[in-house]
Amino acid sequence: MKKLAGFNKIKTAVFISGRGSNLKNLINFSKKKNFPISINLVISNKKAKGLKFAKKNKIENKIINFSNSKKAEKTILNLLNKRKITFICLAGFMKILSASFIKKFKGKIINIHPSLLPKYKGLNTHKKAIKNNDKFSGCTVHYVSPKLDSGKIIIKKKVRISKKDNAISLEKKVLKKEYILYPLAIKKISINL
Numbered sequence: 142m143k144k145l146a147g148f149n150k151i152k153t154a155v156f157i158s159g160r161g162s163n164l165k166n167l168i169n170f171s172k173k174k175n176f177p178i179s180i181n182l183v184i185s186n187k188k189a190k191g192l193k194f195a196k197k198n199k200i201e202n203k204i205i206n207f208s209n210s211k212k213a214e215k216t217i218l219n220l221l222n223k224r225k226i227t228f229i230c231l232a233g234f235m236k237i238l239s240a241s242f243i244k245k246f247k248g249k250i251i252n253i254h255p256s257l258l259p260k261y262k263g264l265n266t267h268k269k270a271i272k273n274n275d276k277f278s279g280c281t282v283h284y285v286s287p288k289l290d291s292g293k294i295i296i297k298k299k300v301r302i303s304k305k306d307n308a309i310s311l312e313k314k315v316l317k318k319e320y321i322l323y324p325l326a327i328k329k330i331s332i333n334l
């Protein structure tokens with residue numbers, strides 16, 4: 142049989158907790174010939190809506206109970222090792238991973254956050270930006286470090302906040318940019334993965 146031309150994609154797991162629109166977007170990108178990653182596993186800490194995108198695309202998906210987070214991380218690590226997955230994208234994953242887990246994936250675990258970091262770490266970023274009358278908000282992709290939303294920044298994208306914006310409209314605007322930024326960040330760092 143003729144060998145297919147191309148390269149080996151980086152085996153990737155995406156961790157979610159909710160809607161999964163970034164997961165959906167990354168799945169679409171991963172289907173492109175020249176996009177550096179394949180999505181081989183989706184992990185959620187609960188019955189997240191976004192799991193439907195994994196199912197639709199026949200991607201292995203697992204709900205992992207985090208009531209005992211040590212045990213949960215052990216289960217995940219085993220799974221990642223078995224599947225030879227070397228890269229993790231967090232996309233709306235609402236659990237905090239332990240320092241020892243993150244250490245094992247140093248430089249190989251990234252997150253997307255809906256603000257211009259270091260501004261507005263944590264939750265309710267859009268509300269905070271509106272409340273403070275900010276002129277701009279945006280999103281950031283960064284490496285994950287043990288300190289929440291504080292790892293090295295890979296790339297950011299700005300959006301202008303108009304006078305008419307509220308937290309909901311701003312979220313929509315920022316999400317649109319997230320769908321551009323996350324794939325771009327992955328491409329940018331792929332040489333080091």
Ligand code: GRF
Nearest residue numbers: 160161162163233253254255
């Ligand atoms: C996104 O705004 C992302 O930046 C943040 O959580 C949200 C997840 O949205 N970390 P979705 O589940 O990808 O639709």
